[in-house]
Amino acid sequence: GAGVSQSPSNKVTEKGKDVELRCDPISGHTALYWYRQSLGQGLEFLIYFQGNSAPDKSGLPSDRFSAERTGGSVSTLTIQRTQQEDSAVYLCASSLGSVSGNTIYFGEGSWLTVV
């Protein structure tokens, strides 16, 4: 597609429920990133994909968080047993290659509210 597409734009879920957030990167971009941004804060790195593999998942805050990428394209971030502190904007980004010298392009984010 023309840009990074994320869905849903907004999600309100009850504490304890599982949620899935989807990211469709720019066509041809091999690198894909997930970040989290809490209200008024900077971006917190979660996970990086190169193709379908995740060489760096060091930012995932707990084992309730997981992500996968299939076909070198679409990625899904899953949060199990959501907690109120999971409320944030989840931003996906993609780039042609690694960040060394490459611009990364962000989607509009998925705003998650856990009530």
Add this chain to the structure above:
Amino acid sequence: SQQGEEDPQALSIQEGENATMNCSYKTSINNLQWYRQNSGRGLVHLILIRSNEREKHSGRLRVTLDTSKKSSSLLITASRAADTASYFCATGSNSGYALNFGKGTSLLVTP
């Protein structure tokens, strides 16, 4: 982890004035990028400066990089109300896979 730290946290100026934002980082970098974010949504890339560059221009934007001081500055000249946004610096290290972002500078430009 957040490596870049922007300063000031918030900046309020009038249209026509220049806005300067600073970024400091801790470890060696390959490049440093500046991004803009409107209303807490997606970030838009503004400019990338490589570690062997000292200054770069793009329209009304001017970015400098001082690797000896591990700092960068973003200057927006002749600011407009539409420049109101949060501005983030991000660094990509030689060994890292992803960009590390600071907490950003919130810029308000009043007419």
